[in-house]
Amino acid sequence: MRQGLPRGVWALGLVSLFMDVSSEMIHALLPVYLVSGLGATMLAVGLIEGIAEATAQVVKVFSGALSDRIGRRKPLALAGYGLAALTKPVFPLAGSLGWIVAARFVDRVGKGIRGAPRDALVADLTPEARRGAAFGLRQTLDTVGAVLGPLIAIALMWLTADNIPLVFWAAVLPAVIAVAVLVVWVREPPRTGSPPERAPLSRAAMARLGPAFWAVTGVAALFALARFSEAFLVLKADHAGLTTALIPLVLIVMNVVYALAAYPAGALSDAVGRVPVLAVGVVLLVAGDLAMALAPGLAGAFAGIALWGASMGFTQGAFAAMVADTVPAALRGTGFGVLNLATGLATLAASLVAGVLWDALGPSATFLAGAGLGLAALIVLPVAARRR
Numbered sequence: 001m002r003q004g005l006p007r008g009v010w011a012l013g014l015v016s017l018f019m020d021v022s023s024e025m026i027h028a029l030l031p032v033y034l035v036s037g038l039g040a041t042m043l044a045v046g047l048i049e050g051i052a053e054a055t056a057q058v059v060k061v062f063s064g065a066l067s068d069r070i071g072r073r074k075p076l077a078l079a080g081y082g083l084a085a086l087t088k089p090v091f092p093l094a095g096s097l098g099w100i101v102a103a104r105f106v107d108r109v110g111k112g113i114r115g116a117p118r119d120a121l122v123a124d125l126t127p128e129a130r131r132g133a134a135f136g137l138r139q140t141l142d143t144v145g146a147v148l149g150p151l152i153a154i155a156l157m158w159l160t161a162d163n164i165p166l167v168f169w170a171a172v173l174p175a176v177i178a179v180a181v182l183v184v185w186v187r188e189p190p191r192t193g194s195p196p197e198r199a200p201l202s203r204a205a206m207a208r209l210g211p212a213f214w215a216v217t218g219v220a221a222l223f224a225l226a227r228f229s230e231a232f233l234v235l236k237a238d239h240a241g242l243t244t245a246l247i248p249l250v251l252i253v254m255n256v257v258y259a260l261a262a263y264p265a266g267a268l269s270d271a272v273g274r275v276p277v278l279a280v281g282v283v284l285l286v287a288g289d290l291a292m293a294l295a296p297g298l299a300g301a302f303a304g305i306a307l308w309g310a311s312m313g314f315t316q317g318a319f320a321a322m323v324a325d326t327v328p329a330a331l332r333g334t335g336f337g338v339l340n341l342a343t344g345l346a347t348l349a350a351s352l353v354a355g356v357l358w359d360a361l362g363p364s365a366t367f368l369a370g371a372g373l374g375l376a377a378l379i380v381l382p383v384a385a386r387r388r
Contacts, residue, residue: 006125009134011185012118013141018178019081020142023107024149024255025171026091028248029157031231032238033164034100041359044097047352052104058344059112061201064120064337068330071196073121074188080114081182083107085175092168116336123324123332124189129270131324135317136266143259143313145174150248150255157245200334209335212326217342219278219381220319224346226285226373228354228366230254233305236292236363240301253302254309261313266321274318274325275381281314282378289371293364304367 034048035041063080067073087110090103119135126134149171156167199205230251237250269277288307291300319339327335350370357366 004127004130005134005137008125008186008189009122009137010141011181012122013138015081015178015182015186016138016142017145017148018174018181019084020145021149021152022088022171022173022175022178023084024146024251025153025156025174026088026168027230028150028153028234028251029164029167030091030100031234032244032247034097035235044355047355048101048104051101051348052108055105056108056112056115056340056344058341059109060116060340060344061334061337063113064116064333064335064340065200067117067120067333068197068200071191072188073117073124073333074182074186076117077114077121077186078179078182080110080112080117081179083110083113085110085172085179088172088175089169091171092165112340115340116333119320119323119336120332121186121188122320124329128325132266132269132274132317132321133263134266135320135324136263136269136313139262139266139313139317140259143255143262146255147252147259149174150251153248154245154252157248162245195330197330197334200331205331205334206338209327209331209338213323213335213338215383216319216322216326217339219377219383220339221342221346222373222377222380223282223285223315223319224343225350226282226289226370226377227308227311228347228350228370230308231351232354232358232363232366233292233301233308235358236367237298237301237305239363240298242298242301250302250305254305254312257306257309258312261310262317265314266317269318269321274322277314277318279378279381281311281318282374282381284308284311284314286371286374286378289367289374293367293371 034044063076067076084107087103087107090099090106094100094103122134122138123131152170153167156170157163160166197205233254234247234250238244238247242249265277265281284307288304288311290304291307292304294300295303320336323335323339324332350373353369354366357369
């Protein structure tokens with residue numbers, strides 16, 4: 001162990017790092033490629049991103065429950081990462097919007113298959129007193145990959161005179177490395193205690209998740225409504241005048257702040273509790289939305305983007321640790337899956353509304369709506385604290 005965290009948690013963090021390098025090399029350029037290269041509307045971007053992310057969350061319910069039923073996490077995580085790696089070559093080969101939609105859909109299915117079993121595996125590997133730090137570390141390493149991906153994309157865009165398909169081809173290699181690290185370095189711990197859950201999606205199993213879990217899920221879903229797809233951050237910077245070659249800077253700035261915040265925030269949640277850390281994260285999101293809605297030019301856009309990154313660092317690991325804290329060990333996969341279904345449906349709704357508002361009223365209306373929903377989440381958060 002390093003700093004009290006198992007080597008398997010570090011290995012899973014590296015897997016996330018390499019896959020995010022691959023994904024963000026594509027994601028950093030995809031919204032602009034859709035609009036300028038394939039003629040998509042803002043509503044279409046919102047629909048594609050919302051459906052893609054919601055698909056991942058829906059699949060997580062079943063993969064998480066299956067990991068509880070079979071008592072194994074790694075095989076499902078490997079299947080999910082492997083499927084995502086196989087989709088990467090489709091992006092440079094796609095000649096129409098339909099191919100992009102299909103590739104994003106299958107890629108997100110892979111994300112859905114791996115997500116809940118991987119998070120349950122982190123919880124299985126980590127002592128209870130270090131869960132916040134463990135989830136924060138995984139988020140940090142994941143986000144380092146999300147920083148490196150756009151940086152590599154910027155370098156390749158400069159070297160290839162803005163050849164986006166070539167950047168997409170280069171994204172294949174880190175995806176393959178991620179799968180190799182998972183195969184070689186991650187070892188699943190033996191199951192102890194209760195036997196595998198035979199019917200993890202039954203009514204009785206849902207009841208055993210407990211009221212504290214459902215309170216956490218409600219707050220997380222409301223927070224997801226306030227935090228629509230990051231594609232709209234890219235489009236906000238583009239609208240404010242950022243040149244195409246520098247568009248990946250949007251995700252670089254957001255993810256640098258995210259990476260710097262995630263591990264300290266996770267460790268802080270181990271010391272002072274999850275709810276105060278979550279409250280700080282929601283306030284940061286509201287501030288970021290207001291900056292992008294009201295502050296002028298690129299300065300306002302990037303101030304808001306940085307605040308979004310800080311908000312992610314303070315919330316994502318804390319929500320994951322709260323699930324691990326509140327559900328029985330035999331239902332951890334199901335708990336993470338249900339949480340992600342709720343947030344995925346909220347993300348779909350938020351992305352659709354964001355696209356409609358942007359097309360009808362402009363970017364300021366989109367981000368003001370996000371700020372209002374963030375304030376609602378902040379008001380509801382003490383209810384979850386009382387249920388816990």
